Amino acid sequence: MPPPNLMPDSWLLDVRALGCGYGSANVVSDVRFALGHGDIGCLLGPSGCGKSTILRALAGFLPISEGEIRLNDQAISVPGFTLPPEQRRIGMVFQDYALFPHLTIAENVGFGLKGLSRDEKRIKTASLLELVHLQDLADKYPHQLSGGQQQRVALARALAPEPTLILLDEPFSNLDADLRRRLSLDVRDILKELGISALLVTHDQQEAFAMCDQVAVLKDGQVQQWDVPYNLYHEPANRFVAGFVGQGAFVPGTASGADTIESELGSLTGKRNRQWRAGTLLDVLIRPDDIVYDPDSDLKPRVVEKTFAGTSTLYRFRLSDDTEFEALFRSHLDFRLGEHVPVRVEADHLIAFQRT
Numbered sequence: 104m105p106p107p108n109l110m111p112d113s114w115l116l117d118v119r120a121l122g123c124g125y126g127s128a129n130v131v132s133d134v135r136f137a138l139g140h141g142d143i144g145c146l147l148g149p150s151g152c153g154k155s156t157i158l159r160a161l162a163g164f165l166p167i168s169e170g171e172i173r174l175n176d177q178a179i180s181v182p183g184f185t186l187p188p189e190q191r192r193i194g195m196v197f198q199d200y201a202l203f204p205h206l207t208i209a210e211n212v213g214f215g216l217k218g219l220s221r222d223e224k225r226i227k228t229a230s231l232l233e234l235v236h237l238q239d240l241a242d243k244y245p246h247q248l249s250g251g252q253q254q255r256v257a258l259a260r261a262l263a264p265e266p267t268l269i270l271l272d273e274p275f276s277n278l279d280a281d282l283r284r285r286l287s288l289d290v291r292d293i294l295k296e297l298g299i300s301a302l303l304v305t306h307d308q309q310e311a312f313a314m315c316d317q318v319a320v321l322k323d324g325q326v327q328q329w330d331v332p333y334n335l336y337h338e339p340a341n342r343f344v345a346g347f348v349g350q351g352a353f354v355p356g357t358a359s360g361a362d363t364i365e366s367e368l369g370s371l372t373g374k375r376n377r378q379w380r381a382g383t384l385l386d387v388l389i390r391p392d393d394i395v396y397d398p399d400s401d402l403k404p405r406v407v408e409k410t411f412a413g414t415s416t417l418y419r420f421r422l423s424d425d426t427e428f429e430a431l432f433r434s435h436l437d438f439r440l441g442e443h444v445p446v447r448v449e450a451d452h453l454i455a456f457q458r459t
């Protein structure tokens with residue numbers, strides 16, 4: 104998987120060393136990322152890390168105190184200047200849909216269409232409703248629609264004025280898990296079909312990975328890594344990203360060569376972008392899918408926890424020196440608590456950080 108294209112001729116959105124916040128204190132600082140034309144990006148991070156703050160700055164609701172936000176090669180925010188939201192051609196979709204309750208679905212979608220004749224407005228609204236598969240509900244009111252349907256209306260309304268960029272602020276978080284997954288894929292298809300760029304804010308990494316081309320992982324108002332999902336999982340830039348993206352446990356080890364680590368789980372070898380010097384003390388990230396059942400293995404950790412999840416079971420294992428790690432097995436491999444299970448590590452990529 105190649106790294107994201109870091110130098111296209113011109114970015115659609117270019118966020119340069121952004122700093123902003125409320126009052127005198129900055130909530131985010133030195134935030135840098137850029138989005139290509141037609142790409143879907145994501146701001147992913149724990150609650151309070153500054154995702155919505157960045158979104159507000161992008162939308163023009165919050166002035167910035169450092170850096171620059173550029174859209175289509177135009178500076179739309181710099182310290183001392185904020186292009187008003189209505190002049191930015193940026194659409195917003197919110198968590199709570201924010202539809203007008205007294206307007207029909209068609210009127211909600213057509214609300215932002217200015218300067219069109221009545222007929223033009225009707226045709227455009229109908230085509231947008233068709234795009235989000237709601238043409239049969241045009242005359243209903245928001246309270247007559249399900250949450251998922253309301254969110255499709257909100258998307259159609261945001262798309263109506265033909266924005267350059269759409270900002271999606273936790274748009275699926277009021278929906279149940281199954282609907283969330285389906286709607287996020289539908290929204291991705293719609294945006295890709297129209298070639299519209301979007302930036303999604305979420306704390307749900309599965310949603311981020313399913314929907315977005317590139318993801319910024321944030322912590323305490325700073326971007327830890329801006330990368331394609333594959334690299335975030337397999338080449339995390341630091342411990343925070345490694346721990347936040349996917350599951351896993353750190354196990355101590357010592358580098359014995361450029362790409363080999365000796366540990367309580369045996370001699371581990373896997374693909375690496377960066378090489379270690381022999382003797383370096385490391386913490387190795389063991390993901391649940393790095394562990395395989397192997398009846399011939401001498402490594403026999405004890406089951407200390409077991410979580411059945413239908414097609415698979417997540418096991419927590421403990422070694423005699425108290426090192427713990429997890430493994431995800433197909434659920435027909437059924438072991439008891441306390442049982443010693445022969446396993447081995449089969450890691451495609453080795454993720455490890457120097458022990459501090």
Ligand SMILES: Nc1ncnc2c1ncn2[C@@H]1O[C@H](COP(=O)(O)OP(=O)(O)OP(=O)(O)O)[C@@H](O)[C@H]1O
Pocket residue numbers: 125130148149150151152153154155156157306
């Ligand atoms: N209007 C405000 N005035 C002052 N501080 C604020 C305001 N809004 C947010 N903050 C603070 O800024 C920080 C970042 O908040 P923000 O809403 O951007 O985080 P977030 O990553 O979007 O979180 P969540 O996922 O919970 O929505 C938090 O410490 C929050 O308390």
